[in-house]
Amino acid sequence: MKFADIPGLSEIKSRLLDSVKQNHIAHAQLFLGKAGALNLPLALAYANYLHCQNKNGDDACGTCSACSKSLKYIHPDTSFVFPFRALRKEEDEDRVKAETLKLWRSSLIQNPYFSIADWITLYEGEDKQAAISREAGREIIKTLSLKPFESSYKVMIIWQPEFMHPSAANGILKILEEPPPNTFFFLVSNAAERLLPTILSRTQMVQVPQLPDEDLDTYLKEKYGVEDSRRQEILQLADGDLNAAIKLISSEEDHFQDRFADWMRSCYKRDYPKLVAFADDFHELDKLSQRNLFHYALGMMRETLLQHAGADAVGRIKSGEVKFVKDFSKIMNVSKIEKINRLVTDAHYHLERNGSAKMIFLDLSLNIAKSINP
Numbered sequence: 431m432k433f434a435d436i437p438g439l440s441e442i443k444s445r446l447l448d449s450v451k452q453n454h455i456a457h458a459q460l461f462l463g464k465a466g467a468l469n470l471p472l473a474l475a476y477a478n479y480l481h482c483q484n485k486n487g488d489d490a491c492g493t494c495s496a497c498s499k500s501l502k503y504i505h506p507d508t509s510f511v512f513p514f515r516a517l518r519k520e521e522d523e524d525r526v527k528a529e530t531l532k533l534w535r536s537s538l539i540q541n542p543y544f545s546i547a548d549w550i551t552l553y554e555g556e557d558k559q560a561a562i563s564r565e566a567g568r569e570i571i572k573t574l575s576l577k578p579f580e581s582s583y584k585v586m587i588i589w590q591p592e593f594m595h596p597s598a599a600n601g602i603l604k605i606l607e608e609p610p611p612n613t614f615f616f617l618v619s620n621a622a623e624r625l626l627p628t629i630l631s632r633t634q635m636v637q638v639p640q641l642p643d644e645d646l647d648t649y650l651k652e653k654y655g656v657e658d659s660r661r662q663e664i665l666q667l668a669d670g671d672l673n674a675a676i677k678l679i680s681s682e683e684d685h686f687q688d689r690f691a692d693w694m695r696s697c698y699k700r701d702y703p704k705l706v707a708f709a710d711d712f713h714e715l716d717k718l719s720q721r722n723l724f725h726y727a728l729g730m731m732r733e734t735l736l737q738h739a740g741a742d743a744v745g746r747i748k749s750g751e752v753k754f755v756k757d758f759s760k761i762m763n764v765s766k767i768e769k770i771n772r773l774v775t776d777a778h779y780h781l782e783r784n785g786s787a788k789m790i791f792l793d794l795s796l797n798i799a800k801s802i803n804p
Contacts, residue, residue: 466671640670
């Protein structure tokens with residue numbers, strides 16, 4: 431991947447490019463951003479730029495031998511570590527590793543913006559706990575003990591290090607602090623709070639924000655030719671998440687306005703039979719629609735907060751949502767909005783980790799009911 435393939439984030443790109451030009455590359459960097467941020471693509475483009483044999487001022491050339499391999503994610507001096515299910519006793523470890531790496535590379539080629547949930551679904555590990563095993567920690571040390579094959583640098587990209595087994599995390603501390611010459615760690619994380627403090631203290635953080643609406647809007651228009659009205663709906667649901675936006679392009683339009691309004695009214699009235707029915711309906715939705723409803727709920731909480739604060743001029747609601755948001759803001763306050771936002775975020779987290787959709791939604795509804803109308 432090249433920097434030019436990544437929309438927006440010009441300031442971060444410039445900073446990474448300057449670090450190479452000035453030969454001030456931190457040996458261990460933590461690309462941190464919430465789910466949906468483009469931290470993995472940035473790490474991939476950074477590694478490509480390091481290996482490129484004909485760098486220009488703003489990007490890798492994309493045509494040299496090193497770029498040809500990097501763009502297929504097969505450069506011998508870039509290694510990948512990522513969460514995977516535990517191997518079964520009867521499985522051939524070497525064969526599974528080879529097949530998994532092939533799947534990983536093809537996934538990056540098709541869509542380098544995928545989430546941990548997408549990855550788990552891809553290798554059909556929904557019923558297994560994903561992790562970076564202690565054996566992977568030993569493999570990191572073994573791999574980095576070798577000299578570079580072709581490049582002047584070796585790059586180790588660890589995706590989702592928060593899934594690393596404690597033994598593996600502790601095992602790489604020494605090499606993370608003092609790697610071999612011209613060896614660089616790029617850790618790509620969505621949850622710094624789940625990393626060991628000793629890992630955090632050994633890395634330089636690169637904070638990656640969600641894409642601004644303007645950059646995401648331009649990307650959807652130029653890359654996919656999405657019509658104006660549909661782009662506005664996608665922007666509202668995606669909330670800066672490019673991966674979610676791409677999925678929404680090919681999904682059927684699902685207008686959550688009426689469903690969300692009815693859900694909140696039922697919570698306010700504590701209409702428990704209806705909330706149970708909502709949970710049943712939620713269970714029948716596909717995973718993408720379930721996620722999108724939660725994204726929409728978070729967006730409506732934001733709009734309600736802006737309305738309550740008298741800052742609705744910077745809101746993103748459509749004309750059909752104005753009346754509901756105005757009415758809803760009258761029974762809400764900052765404390766209630768903050769609590770519901772946290773409840774929805776937690777529910778989304780549990781949904782991504784394959785909890786029971788029905789139980790998650792019903793529990794969320796009951797807690798929202800208590801929050802809105804104590």
